[in-house]
Amino acid sequence: MGTPDLGGGPAGTDHAAHGGAAGIPVDQLREPPGPADVDLILVARAGRVTLASGRVVDGFTLNGTTPGPEIRAVQGQMVQVRLVNENVAEGVTLHWHGYDVPAGDDGVAGVTQDAVGIGGSFVYRFRADQAGTFWYHSHQVADPQVKGGLFGALVVTPREALGDTVDTTALTHLYAGRRTVNGLEGDVPAAGAPGQRVRVRVVNTDNGPVQVWVGGAPYRLAAIDGTEVTGPTPSTDSLAVTAGGRADLEIDLPADGAGVRVELGGASAVTFGRPLAPTPRPAAELDPLHHGTPAALPFDPAAATRSFDYVIGRRPGFLDGTPGLWWTVNGHLWPDVPMYVVRKGDVVRMHVENASGELHPMHLHGHHAVVLARDGVPATGSPWWTDSIDVQDGHSVDIAFVADNPGLWMDHCHNLAHPGEGLIAHLMYE
Ligand code: C2O
Ligand code: CU
Known part of the structure; x- marks a missing residue:
């Protein structure tokens, strides 16, 4: 790990075992x-x-x-x-x-x-x-x-089949600046008969958030980052899908065959039913922090055994010997960044704060965290499990997770230009 970035080490060489849990490579x-x-x-x-x-x-x-x-x-x-x-x-x-x-x-x-x-x-x-x-x-x-x-x-x-719900993936990506869905551009028709329920799995592979909304019918936010939302109510709001994040939308297609569009950033859409003209982005934004109904967590965040700060900043300096304007973690430039050390079974709380002048979609490897609060305002909705979360400039989020997966894990920005500019830390098991 001599350089920041997501990889960059030698390819295909034999290697000594890297560090891990309790001395296990x-x-x-x-x-x-x-x-x-x-x-x-x-x-x-x-x-x-x-x-x-x-x-x-x-x-x-x-x-x-x-x-x-x-x-x-x-x-x-x-x-x-x-x-x-x-x-x-x-x-x-x-x-x-x-x-x-x-x-x-x-x-x-x-x-x-x-x-x-x-x-x-x-x-x-x-x-x-x-x-x-x-x-x-x-x-x-x-x-x-x-x-x-x-x-x-x-x-x-899931083990229990999805019934007759039509299951569609909408993998969105910018190739050379142009929005695509599953490699296609513009309107991409998908299967789904009038009156049928569809589940559209939106995957954002970009370096920034994508606004997603549905024209022609309400949707339910069924899952975020692979975890079901409890008690989602029908919504017509726009939803920001974080870079690297996923959102599963469930839609009951109109029985009369009227058109439905899942709009991806307004540049591309997955479409159902009869043709429908592009729909404008709704002004209201769905906030997962206050959406759905609360449910019991499998652990008690109040009983945290480790608490960490992950404060993102920016300043001029030398990053690994190279002068520039770089991201910092807790005030430090790479490679002098935190190694968050945990023990298996720990309940970990992390306060992620962004004072860097730019949005960062933060991604934790190997664990699912629940979002406790944003800017100190506690969550009121469904448990919001995430692995990829936008932290806006000037804002903070508090998350918690159980250290249940021994190893050495990255916790980095998923604007993939940023890890190479120093926005990386690691979680290590002792
Ligand atoms: Cu999707 Cu560390 O990455
Ligand atoms: Cu970033």
Whole structure:
């Protein structure tokens, strides 16, 4: 980890074990080998890419496409993915964004594994215990690789089937500044008969938030970051989906076949039913902090055994020897940033505060945190479980989680240009 950034270490070299829990090397915190229920090979390639829309960009593919194949599993299944690097000079990895995999499968180059060099491969294995909407992406020089298309959706459906709900993924991405949905541009029609219920899984793979709203029918915010919202009421508000975050929207399509549009930033839409003209963004914004109905948490945040501050700032200085205007964590420049040390079983509280002049979508690896408060105002709605949360400039959030996944985990900004400018810290188990 000599450099900040999401990876950037040497590719494909043999490595000494990295640090982990109670002296256990991270690369030993893994699922043992064995048969898998979902088993696939993903081949990463750099070069000219033809999007589903027909547009040609410079970028990356997995098995010849970007986004890469959607990985679908049923809750409880074992998932195994062999990543092969065909020609990506900088090396590649796969990180399972939002999935609490064993640390050795987290795909963080320089922390949990070395990047996979050309001709090399790495096998990821994890048990798909949590149902929900997630995604995967390279975590080696991630800004250009994710911008260029090295990602795909990961959907785990619940053991009890979704009934006759139509299940659609809307993976949105900016390729060279243009908004796409599943690689397509403009209006993207989706399946769904009049009167049917659809679940639209919005995945934001950008470096900034995307405003999502639904024209033609109300929606229910069924899940955030792969966790169900309890008691969501129908809404017509706009919803900000954080960079790296996911939102599952449930919509009952009108029985008369009238058009419905899931608007993604106003530039692209997933459409159902008869044609409907683009709808303007509603002025009101849904706030998950006060949406849905409260429910018991599986732990007591008031009984926290560790409390940390993660204060984001910005100042001129030398970052690892390079002069510039850099992000700081608790006033420090990389690499002099906090290592948040926990013990398995700890209830951890973290106060994340942004005084840096810019929005940061903060992403914690390996754990799901519940949002307790924003700017000191306590949550009143459904438990809001998150792995990716916007922290606006001049604002703060308080989160809590249980340290239940030993290893060494990143906690960084998911505007992927920012980790390379110092906005990274780590969580380590003692
Ligand atoms: Cu989606 Cu550390 O990344
Ligand atoms: Cu940032």
